[in-house]
Structure formats: C-alpha cells, structure tokens
Amino acid sequence: MSYNKEYEQIETGYQAVRWHEPVIYNLGRHGIINEITPQADPEIQAAAKYDVENMIPECMRRKKEPSLPELSEPEVVRHYVRLSQNNFSYDSGNTVGLGTCTMKYSPKINDQLATLPEVYELHPFQKDEQIQGILQIMYELRTWLAEIAGMDEFTFQARGGAHGVFINAAMIKAYHHSHGEDFRDEIITSAVSHPANGGCPAALGYKVITLYPDPVTGDIGIEQMKAAISSHTAAMMMTAPYDTGVFDSHLKEYIDMVHEVGGLVSLDQANFNGVIGHLRAGDLGADMMHFNLHKTFSTPHGSVGPGTGAVGVKKPLIPFLPKPLVIFDGKEYHTDYNRPQSIGKVGNFMGNIGSVIRAYAWIKALGAEGITEAASMAVLNNNYLIKKMLQVKGMGIAWANRAKLQEARFTVEELFQNTGVTTFDINRRVIDYGIISYFESHEPMIVPNPITPEPSDSVTVDDLDRFAEVFDCISKEAYSNPEIVKSAPHRCALHKVLDGPLNDPKQLATTWRAFLKRNPDFTQAKGI
Amino acid sequence: MNGEFVHRFLPNSAPETKRRMLKEVGIENIEEIYAEIPENCRFHGKLNIPQEPTSEFAVSKYLRNVLGKNISTDKMISFLGAGCWNHYVPAICDNINSRSEFVTAYSGSEYVDIGRQQGLFETASMLGELLDMDVVGAPVYDGYSACGDAMLMAYRSNGRSQALVPSTISRDKLDTIKLYSSGWFDIIQVNADPKTGQMDLEDLKLKISDKTAAVLIENPTYLGFIEEQGQIIGDIAHQAGAIFITSVEPLSLGILTPPGQYGADIAVLDAQPLGMHQNFGGGQVGFIACQDKPEMINLMPCWLYSATKTVVEGELAYSWHALYDRMFYVIRDEAQNFTGTSAGLWGITAGIYLSLLGSYGLAQVDKTILYNVNYIRKALNSISGININRFASTPFQEFVVDFNETHRTVEEINTALSKKGIIGGKDLSKEFPYLEQSALYCVTEIHTKDDLDKLVIALKEVLA
Numbered sequence: 001m002s003y004n005k006e007y008e009q010i011e012t013g014y015q016a017v018r019w020h021e022p023v024i025y026n027l028g029r030h031g032i033i034n035e036i037t038p039q040a041d042p043e044i045q046a047a048a049k050y051d052v053e054n055m056i057p058e059c060m061r062r063k064k065e066p067s068l069p070e071l072s073e074p075e076v077v078r079h080y081v082r083l084s085q086n087n088f089s090y091d092s093g094n095t096v097g098l099g100t101c102t103m104k105y106s107p108k109i110n111d112q113l114a115t116l117p118e119v120y121e122l123h124p125f126q127k128d129e130q131i132q133g134i135l136q137i138m139y140e141l142r143t144w145l146a147e148i149a150g151m152d153e154f155t156f157q158a159r160g161g162a163h164g165v166f167i168n169a170a171m172i173k174a175y176h177h178s179h180g181e182d183f184r185d186e187i188i189t190s191a192v193s194h195p196a197n198g199g200c201p202a203a204l205g206y207k208v209i210t211l212y213p214d215p216v217t218g219d220i221g222i223e224q225m226k227a228a229i230s231s232h233t234a235a236m237m238m239t240a241p242y243d244t245g246v247f248d249s250h251l252k253e254y255i256d257m258v259h260e261v262g263g264l265v266s267l268d269q270a271n272f273n274g275v276i277g278h279l280r281a282g283d284l285g286a287d288m289m290h291f292n293l294h295k296t297f298s299t300p301h302g303s304v305g306p307g308t309g310a311v312g313v314k315k316p317l318i319p320f321l322p323k324p325l326v327i328f329d330g331k332e333y334h335t336d337y338n339r340p341q342s343i344g345k346v347g348n349f350m351g352n353i354g355s356v357i358r359a360y361a362w363i364k365a366l367g368a369e370g371i372t373e374a375a376s377m378a379v380l381n382n383n384y385l386i387k388k389m390l391q392v393k394g395m396g397i398a399w400a401n402r403a404k405l406q407e408a409r410f411t412v413e414e415l416f417q418n419t420g421v422t423t424f425d426i427n428r429r430v431i432d433y434g435i436i437s438y439f440e441s442h443e444p445m446i447v448p449n450p451i452t453p454e455p456s457d458s459v460t461v462d463d464l465d466r467f468a469e470v471f472d473c474i475s476k477e478a479y480s481n482p483e484i485v486k487s488a489p490h491r492c493a494l495h496k497v498l499d500g501p502l503n504d505p506k507q508l509a510t511t512w513r514a515f516l517k518r519n520p521d522f523t524q525a526k527g528i
Numbered sequence: 529m530n531g532e533f534v535h536r537f538l539p540n541s542a543p544e545t546k547r548r549m550l551k552e553v554g555i556e557n558i559e560e561i562y563a564e565i566p567e568n569c570r571f572h573g574k575l576n577i578p579q580e581p582t583s584e585f586a587v588s589k590y591l592r593n594v595l596g597k598n599i600s601t602d603k604m605i606s607f608l609g610a611g612c613w614n615h616y617v618p619a620i621c622d623n624i625n626s627r628s629e630f631v632t633a634y635s636g637s638e639y640v641d642i643g644r645q646q647g648l649f650e651t652a653s654m655l656g657e658l659l660d661m662d663v664v665g666a667p668v669y670d671g672y673s674a675c676g677d678a679m680l681m682a683y684r685s686n687g688r689s690q691a692l693v694p695s696t697i698s699r700d701k702l703d704t705i706k707l708y709s710s711g712w713f714d715i716i717q718v719n720a721d722p723k724t725g726q727m728d729l730e731d732l733k734l735k736i737s738d739k740t741a742a743v744l745i746e747n748p749t750y751l752g753f754i755e756e757q758g759q760i761i762g763d764i765a766h767q768a769g770a771i772f773i774t775s776v777e778p779l780s781l782g783i784l785t786p787p788g789q790y791g792a793d794i795a796v797l798d799a800q801p802l803g804m805h806q807n808f809g810g811g812q813v814g815f816i817a818c819q820d821k822p823e824m825i826n827l828m829p830c831w832l833y834s835a836t837k838t839v840v841e842g843e844l845a846y847s848w849h850a851l852y853d854r855m856f857y858v859i860r861d862e863a864q865n866f867t868g869t870s871a872g873l874w875g876i877t878a879g880i881y882l883s884l885l886g887s888y889g890l891a892q893v894d895k896t897i898l899y900n901v902n903y904i905r906k907a908l909n910s911i912s913g914i915n916i917n918r919f920a921s922t923p924f925q926e927f928v929v930d931f932n933e934t935h936r937t938v939e940e941i942n943t944a945l946s947k948k949g950i951i952g953g954k955d956l957s958k959e960f961p962y963l964e965q966s967a968l969y970c971v972t973e974i975h976t977k978d979d980l981d982k983l984v985i986a987l988k989e990v991l992a
Contacts, residue, residue, distance in 0.1 A: 003839045023835070023844060024650045024883055033888050036618050040899030041977040047906065052898040053783065057756045057922055060747075060785045065887040066657040076884045077620055080876075083643030084629035088636050091628035101634050105537055109584050111631065113591045115622075121600035123608040124809035125954050127946065133597035134808055144577045159669040159812075162856075162868035170707055199856025199866040203680065205711025208861035252568045278562055280571045294869060298537075301634035303644040304831075304872035305667065306810060344703030347673040348611050348798070349809025352871075357591070365587050366535060368575040373533045376558045377540055383553045383561055403564035428639060437637035443858045460539040461549060487839075492639050495838040497845045505822035508834040508850040510649070510663050511656035514820060515835045525842025 004483070007490040012473070014434030018493045019082040022524055025512045027079060028071035067513075086493050088436045090301070096385070096459055096467045097430065097438025099407045099452030100194070100243050102273045102295035107365065110298070110358040119357065124349040128334050134353060135333035138326045141360045148371070149269070149289055150282025151312035156293075157322045157351040161270050162196035164290035164309020165237070168266040169201040170343040171288060171313070171320040172235045175264060178320075178341060184234035184263065190220050192246070193239035194268050195442055201237060212446065218246035218399035225254050233263035240281075241271050243442055243452065245382065245404030255285040264288065264317075272296045273456060274379045274406030277372030281312070288313045297359035308355035322346055374457040379405050381455035381464060388468035393475045394418060398447040407454035409447050416449045421478040421485045423449040428496065429477070429488035433470040535581060601806065605979045606951040609926045609970025610750070611671065611698065612809050613801045615779065615893070616974050618884055621803035625877045638847040644872060645846035649833040651799075651879030655815055658781040658882075659795045660788030662820035666831035666848060667813045667875035668867045671798025672701045674814030675744070675775050676708025678794045679715075680864065681818070681827045682742035682771035689713045691742040692735055692770075694727050696720050698750045699959050705744075713741055725753055725919030727761055740770040747776050747784065751968065752926030753919055754784065762791030778802055778878075780924050782890030783898070794818045803881030804874050813871035813878065826854055829865035896973040897925045900980065904971050907984045913991060918966060925972055929953060931965045934991050938967045944990040950983055 039045070045052075053061060071079065088095070095103040113119075122131060142154040158164035169187070176184045187201040190211045198208045209228045211220045236258045241247040248254070255265045267281045267289040273296045281289040293299045294307030301307065313321060319341040327336045335350075363371060386408050389395055394415025397408055412423050427437050441450035455464055477484045487496060501507035509515035515522070534541045540549060550556065562570070582590075606614055624630070633644050652664035668674045679691050691709060693702065695717040706715050719731040727745060736743065743765035747755045755761075758774065765772040773794045774787035779801040787795040795817045804811030818824040825832075834850035837843065856863035885893065901923055905916045913934035916927060931938055942952035953967035960966070971980070 021646070023646070023653075024879075025653065032886070034884055034886065036885055036889055037616050037893045037973045038896060039892065040896045040903075044899050044903040044977055044980075048899055048902050052895050052902065055898055055902065055922055056783060057754065059759065060754050060756055060922075062781070062783050062785050065891065066654075066660075066781065066786070068654055068657060068885075068887045068890070069883045070886050071883055073620065073884060076880065077624070079883070080620075080624045080647070080880055081627070083647050083876075084624065084627045085643065086646070087629045087633050087643035088640040089629045089631070089633035091632045095634075095636075098635060103634060106632055107537065107584070109588050111626070113588065113595065115626070116592070116595055117602055118595045118598040118600050120805035120807050121602040122598055122808040123601055123606060123614070123806045123951070124612055125608050125610060126599075126601070126606075126951060127942070130599040130946070130951075131808070133595040136594055136597070137591075147576050150571075159673075159871065160867075160869035162866045163669050163673070163870075166866050170710075173710070195856050195858075195860045196866050196868060198860030199863050202856075202861035203708075203711065203864040203866055206861075210860065247565050247569075249566055252566060275565070277575055278571060279565060279569050283571055284569055292869075300631045301869070302871075302873035303630050303633045303641075303647075303876060304635060305669075305870040306813075306873060307869040344707050345672065345700045346707060347670040347704055347814075348700065348812050349670075351810065353808040353810040355810075357595070361587050361591055362537075364578060364582050364590065365584070366537065367581040368577050368579045369533060370535055370537075370581045372575070373535065373541065374538060376562075377538050377546075379561050380546070380549055380553065380558050381540060383555075384549045387552055387554075403561050405561070405564070427637065431637075431639050437640050439635070443860065457538050461545055489639050493642055494639050494845050495840045495843060497638055497847060498837050498839065501836050502834055502847055502850045503853070505825040505851060508825075508832065508836070510652050510665065510832050510834055510850070512650070512653035512835070513656055514662040517662070522837075523842060524844055525840070 003495060004487060007484050007487065012433045012491055014491060016492045017085045019086055020526065021079060021082045021086065023512060024069045024079055026524055028069050028075055030070055032070050032072050034073050094435040094463045094466060096455045096463050097436050097453045099439040099454040101439065102454060102456050104298055104456035105458035106298050106300040107362065110361040113361055114354040114357040119353065132333055135326050137360050138356055139328050139333055141356055142326065144363055145291065145310055145312060149312045150280030151289065152315045153318045153321060154310055154312045155321045156308050156310055156356050157346055158309030158311055159347060159352055160305055160307045161290065161292040161309045162200065163346060164311045165196040165268055166200040167311045167322060167346055168288045168290060169204050171317055172264050172266065173204055174320045174343050175317060176234055184232055186232045187234055188228045188236045190238055191444055191446060192242035192244050194270055197237040197239065197268055206234060218244055218402050219248045219250055222250055222253060225257060229257055229261055231261060233258060233261050235264040235266055237266045239268040239271060241275065241405045243271065244398060245406060245408040246399055246402050247405055252284055259285065270295060271406055274375050276375040278375060282314060288317055293355040293359040298362040299355040299358040306352040306354060308352050377457040381459055382406055382408060385453065385455050385464045385467065388464060389471060392468065392471045395471065407452055409441060410451040411447050411449050412451065413448045415475060415478055419478040419482045421482045423451055425485045425488065426474055429474050429485045430470055431489050432491040433473065435467060435470055601951060604949045604951050605982060607953045607969045607971065608951055610954045610968055612806050613970060613972060614806055614974060615801045615972050617803055617805055618881060620884060621877050621880050624880055625873055630873055630876060638845055645833055645848055647876040647879055648872060649835055649846040651875050652833060654879055654882040656817065658778055658786060659817050660786035661795055661817040663825055664815060664817040665828045666833050667871045668816060668830050669870050670812035670814045671796065672704040674796040674816050675701060676705050677829045678773045678796045678816055679705055679709050679742055681794060681829060682773065683712050684827050685771060686741055688739050688741035690716055690739045692716050692718050692740055693744045694718055694720060694746060694749065696725060696749045696751050697746060724921045725751060726755060726757055726921060729757065729760065732761065732764060736764060736768045738769065740768050742771040742773050744773045744775060747774060748780060748924040751919060751928050752923045753921035754924060758790035779893060783894035799874065799878040802878035804877060811874060813874035830867045893973050900971045900975050901925060904980045911987055911991065926968055926970045929967050929969050938965050941990055945986055948986040950986050
C-alpha cells in the first residue's frame, strides 16, 4: 500500500500531537531502581531469622524475574503524559461523533468529591457504622433514580451498561424459575437495541429473537411483535429510544402484549439522555430497566470504564436483585445480605462507588428542572445538527419522516455510490480535522454507510457547526479527489492501520512478547 | 423548555443561542419534537427530587459533610483484605489517572485514542510477563466476573457439563461463577485438606470426569495461603481433557511462580492491588489471559488490544478491534459474551504501577509483605486462645486467625478493636460456618511495626 505524503500538507485547521511515543519496552535504562515502598522494618527482618523468600515452598518460588520495563520515575511520568496527550477525550475537544456514548461534561468538583480519602480509603467490608456517609449517598441516589425511572428499587453493582443488562437477564430467569416457569426460554429484542440485549440473555442460555425495524417507520410494528410473542416468551429486552433516535410509536402496546402472555419487560435506557423527565420506564409498565451513570448522569467514561449500570426494578423483582441492598431504618443505613431469592453476585463488592457519588452530585447541581432541561437541550442540539448535516452533499438520514430525539442515523450511501468513499474512510478523515472518530452503527448495519453522532446537552453550538462543516469539507474532497479520504488519516499521530493481522489469531499480538515472537525483525521507527 | 433556564453545564442554554437554534430547526418550542413520543408514554408530572439547581460550592459543602461521616481506613489501622487490598498507591498513579485526557476519554478509534490503546496494550504486555502467558485481554469488570467469564470460555471450548472449584473460594465469588454458568453447567466444590487447606487431590480425582469442563484454583487462595499443587492439579485436569484455570493475585507474582509455568490454560486476576485505592470496592479491574492458541484466543470474551503495523514502515499502532467479529457487539446473541464498558482507567493505572516498580520493586513489596506477615503471625501465636495455624500452609498477605478457643465471637472482638482504632479482619463465621469464629487478616507493606504491635497489644487487652 502506498502512502502519499503530500496529503499531509492539506490545511485542515488541525494537527494532532505526534509524540511517536515508543512502546514502553523500548524506553528506559537497565538497572534503575525506584524506591517506592519500604523495606520491612529491621527488627521485623531480624525476627524472621532467615531470608524471607525461603518461606515460599520451593515449587512456588519464582525462578526468573518478570520482564518489566525499567524506567526512572520521571520517565514513567513522561511516557504516560505523552500517551494521555495522544488521546482524544471529552475535555480535549469535539466528541459529538460518538453516538450512543452520550459524551457529556463531567464536572470537576465531582471528581474531587469521588476521590476524597473518605471514599478512596474506604473498604467495602467495613462495618455499617463506619460507612454511613457512603451508604447514605447510595440510598438517596437510589431514591432519586427510582423517582426518575418510576421504579421501586435500584442497585449499582453493575460495573457497566452491559453488566446491568446481564443483571436484568439473570433476574428474568430467576423470576420465572421462582414461578415454576422455566419453559419460558425466549427473549425478544430488536436490531436497533444495544447488542447487550442479545448477548446477555444468550450468555444465560436464552434463545434470542431479534426483530428488525420497518424500513419506512423505523418501528418494529405490532404485527411483527405479535408473531414473536408466545407462551415461551420470558421477556422483551429493548432499548428505548432506539440507537437510531426513533422512539417506537407502539412501545406501550408491545409492553402490554408481553405482559398478557406472562412475560417481563426490561428497558435498556442507555439512550435516556434525551428523555430525562419526559418519560419513565415504570409508568410505561417496564418491570426492570437500567441507566448508564457514565452516560446520562455525567460520570466520566474513564477510557472505557469504570462506569455503572444502575439497575432499577418494580416491587415484584426486588427479591431477585444482587446482594446486598442498602436499606434505611429511619436512623441508620445498613447493607442487607439476607436475600434468599437474590440472583447472588455479578462481581466483587458493591460496584463503582465513584460513579454513584458523581451522578448524585450532578443531579444535585441541576435539580429536577435542570435534568429535564438538559434532556431538552440534547434533543435541540441533535435536531440542529440534523439540519446542518443534511446540507452536506451526499448525506442522507434514515427514517427521514420521523422526528429524532437524542441522536440520528445518517448515511453517506449516496456519496459512496458517487465517489466510492465509504463511511469507514470518512471516519479516518474526520480526525484530520480535529474531531473525534464517530460511531458508525451497532451491528447489524441495517443502514448502509452509517454515521451516528450524538450531541449531548453539554456540547456548544460551535461544536455542532464545526462537526457539520467537517463533513462538508470531506464531502467536497470525496467528490474532487477521493484518494485523500481513502488513504486518511494524514494529520494524525498514526497512519492507516493494516487490518489483516488484526483478524488473524496467529498474527494479532495482545502483548509485546507475542508481538516480538511474531515479528522478530521488527524495529520501531523514530520520528515518522 | 421555557427559555429561562440557564445552567453552567449547558452551553446552549444561553437565551440568545437557544433562540437561534430553535429558529434554525424551524420550531417554536422543543415540545414539538417531544410530540413524537406517543402520549401514553409521556411523563408530564413533576419529579419528586431536589427541585432547585445548586451552586458548585453548595454541592461540595453538602457532599463533603455527608462523606465525612465515613471513617476510612487511613484514620484507623485496617486488616481488611478479602479481594480489596490496602496497598500503597504511588503518587504518579493518582496523578496520571486523574488526567482529563484519560478520565473523559471513551471509545475513539485506534487513530484518536492512541494513548488509551497503547496504554492498555502495555499493561497487558506487563501482565503477560507476570503471568508468563502470551495472550492478555482488555480489562473486564472485575476479578470475580473475569473468573465467571473464564468458566464460560472453558465450557464453550469443550461443551462439558461441570466445573470444579476449590471449596475455599469466597462465597461471593462462588455466587458470581454460579450465575455466569447457570445456563450451561454445574459448579462442584472440591474439598480442601482439613489440615493444610490445600486442594484434596483424592477428592479432585473422585470428582473429575469426562464431564468436567474446567478445574479452577486460586493462588494465593481466598483464605490467604499458597496452593502448592498447581502443577499436579493442572496435570489431573489436562488428563481428563478439562481446561485448567488459575485465579491469581497479581502483586504476588513478583515472588511466586507464574501460572503459565504450571500449566494454566487460562489465568484471571484482579489488578486492584496494582495502583488502585480500596475505593469501597470501586477500584477493581479484571483481566483474562490465555495460552497463545487460536482456538483459545477466539473464545476470549473481551476486547483485545493488539499491536499492529501501519502503511508506514516501522510504525506501530494499537487497535482494540482485534478479532472484533467474536464479540457481542458484532454477532450479538451468537457471542454469549457481554463485556462492554468495564474499567479501562484502572487498567492503564496497573501499567503505570508495574512500570514504576519494575521487577525489583515488585519483589521488594512482596518481601516486605512476607516479613510483616511472618512477624505478626508469630506475635499473634503467642496470644492465648488464638490459633494462626488453622491451615498449615504458607500465607502470602492474608491468613485465617482462629478465635474459637477465646470463646469470643469475631464480631465482639472486632467491635472492641474498633474502639481502639483498629479494623479487625473479615469475619468468616457466616461465610464458612465450619471455621466458626475465625477472621481473615490482611497484612501488607503499608503496615509498620508500630501498627502490628498495636494490634497485638489491643488483642491481648480485648481477650484478657
């Protein structure tokens, strides 16, 4: 594959930081020692009488030290600071493109609060009387979210959204089992719901029925739903609104239909940002749902976590929630482990407490009116962006006749037909203009050559104008010299990646030692 | 949207901006868009939560006050571990993992989130060295869920109906594994030798069969001691055609034999001790590693950050989309995995920790722990009624303290200790009823001689 260096000279108004930071194993100096932790007290050493390593049984004593990098402290700092600068975060700039991710501002005061010693130095197994502060926050947030969702109880044990969907799938199973209805072995979901609504129930052994949206309306439709529902239906697990920004016109009817046959309804509210205060899953009849605190409720995404899937349920499902629950006796807060019908645990301890504190602080900062207004702003931002984007040559939008809430699925199929440039090419070129790569679409890609941005409540109108402007520039390039787009990126720290090795388990390398085994003659170039 | 609400988090709530945008969209009011939601789904009520927006100062003041009710471990001397360990966190771990560029990043491609992808690749590389294994996946939710995932991998590799686990694992971990496996196979506990706590090999041989999908061991075990029979157990598992899974505590690998050297097909760990605060359990981050075999790599239930080349000679890239078609994100219910947003920030931090300490520093931490544990165990042993040899095996950083002969409950003892500024070990009486009044004590490099002596004095007073 050839590479045209001239394209790097095209002015885009942006040039990425290019540190060309070597892999850490190519840095540092042999023999450096960083004295970070203390040696044992001399008296304690003396008390041992012999070398402590000899206490380890011979067969379990490490013979060869692990090959870790050897860097002085300032070198470690510089390496990681450079890596951070080679990263594009919400705070770095325009992240409008990351649809379904709800990239919104994470208030810095919330970070301060979540990292206080009273939080950071707290152990999850301390006695309840020592952790009253954190239990109070958990209990109050649970009460607020229950109000916002129209549910009766919440747990924060899921460490991500998909983890929350897993809890819901497990509770569906436990609920039907407790009613002697193990024959219910089917879950209904939609192709425009988050894929976790397929993956999680499947991981628990469910057969998953995936329904596709109508090409004209974007809805699943009563007829299709009716055909999918049967006495084997355990639950419907659906995202609402959909990842397409369409709100299914018949959602309430589906919920009632599933209930009629004795099935449960789990709503994935990862896309809740546009409808906070405008609808409540519980009012719709959902039995269970989840919010992503790291999306809707502003807690930072943290380089793909830590996050929290806050799972809410109606009363009949409370006994099945993971243990423990936080309860309040009117005076003190307690952790309640005595829950015989609980699904048990989905992991260690009680989840990512940092998300809980930050979400609490965000709601407190905005108040009821504020969080509802935030949703309205997100919807306004999205509809403004739609107007701007549709002015770009070759750009279309799926389900054009439907109003969109928090996001929309655009398509550059027309541009592709005219120029041969795909959405994947454009997604490498947008970076050259200083905006983050965008979310194309969840699989299956029903809409060809998709683009799914999501402007949250905290983007600026200038971000939106710039986003659309970038697509306009790239469209012009595609129509005049498509090669610029196809061979992108050009003003980024990296050039086009060779995909082949990534799809072959014999060539991919998740560790440096594996990479060296597969590429013994590789030398990392400097200052490309 | 009444046009009056302006808030510091909402840039476009500035009245003039909002008006201009509404005009551009061609609507008077945002309600016109919300009309798209069917009326039977709308909520028009008032949310019963705090109504008014609050200043930053007020938020800070209020939350500091509430959180101030916590009594954290730095105000006392804590001996709690049990999966969330109290180790020293080097300042640069906090410094770097507080940088906005990492904290507020998410799911950018390999071209934009280069730092996240390189950082997580490097962490995986270092963990691969610790484990002596070539394939290490991206962070998963935590160590317990990693174990559940590893069990599912084993099942999917051989389709068998049972998995064997040591009877000494924590009940929460057992619950997690049982939930993960509940659609497919049964979990059977293998007895521990009553004297040593080591896995009872006779019981293992009795229970293993051609139905066994996987055999799991922990090293060190939940109850703190080193399982010395890894190689033998691995051989027995392999002879039966089962997958051998080892769950390890990564900090111990500065001094303990890595699982890759005693036959582990899959290794799992929680990297919390590598630079994460206890954080009320919010600093956990799981990892899964496996042998470099295509059939195993294809079953990895998480993102794989892979080093790869670009069109420019000598340039390295790091992509999190290696073998992406394996994941539920692509094949949905055909995948049977579900690790999405997990704990990337802590994953990067583990790399910072390991590269700062290096193999020398890691061994130093381990030695200090071993010295401290040796010291405190001897001292506790001298207290009448306390038995620290409930399991005659070598501990790493945790050990069972048997209080049965004191005729006091662990709860009574811990309550008395807390009045003296000490947080006693985790009460095991409910978790392992057969151990009755026993507690799991954790001693690490952060405990000074003074801390340890205070525990001994306090226990003598409490038990006097």
